[in-house]
Amino acid sequence: MKKIVTIGLGLAASGLFLSCAKSFKGIPEVTSKMAMENGVKESDLARGRGVYMAHCASCHERIHPGEIDPEFWRGVTPHMAAKAKLSNVEQTQLLRYVMAAHAEVHGFDPEH
Ligand code: HEC
Secondary structure (H helix, E strand, C coil), X not given: CHHHHHHHHHHHHHHHHHHHCCXXXXXXXXXXXXXXXXXXXXXXXXXXXXXXXXXXXXXXXXXXXXXXCXXXXXHHHHHHHHHCCCCHHHHHHHHXXXXXXXXXXXXXXXXX
16 A cells, blocks of 8 residues: 555656646757667767657647657657657657657656
8 A cells, every 4th residue: 555655646746747848949959969879870869850740730839859758758759659650660769769868858867
């Protein structure tokens, strides 16, 4: 029971964090630092960002990667990749990029 309460509080806290988050501007550029910190090749991240820029703003505005939780990105990406008719490779690169970009703007805060 105690554990459930703790998890509940954690979720509430992260919800609060999201609702207070500053509004992000610009889709983060890929940097070698971002690649290194995420253990992903810079060229893959760059391709992922390219996919994001090219295919993800035709139906709705391009959503800043930092505005969506990593868990939600994992779930929504295959769904959106199908809508945008991405290949499997493009989908993988896209997901790597949005996760890395999310981490970049939020920092590697284990609480988040
Ligand atoms: C064919 C139109 C279409 C394309 C292309 C598309 N989306 Fe979407 N997107 C939608 C619709 C419609 C929704 C609303 C909910 C749903 O269908 O899941 C949505 C919802 C979302 C959400 C959830 C937003 C929220 O606040 O809940 C995210 C994130 C997202 N899209 C990202 C993407 C990404 C990344 C791409 C590029 C691969 C993309 N979308 C391409 C139509 C599209």
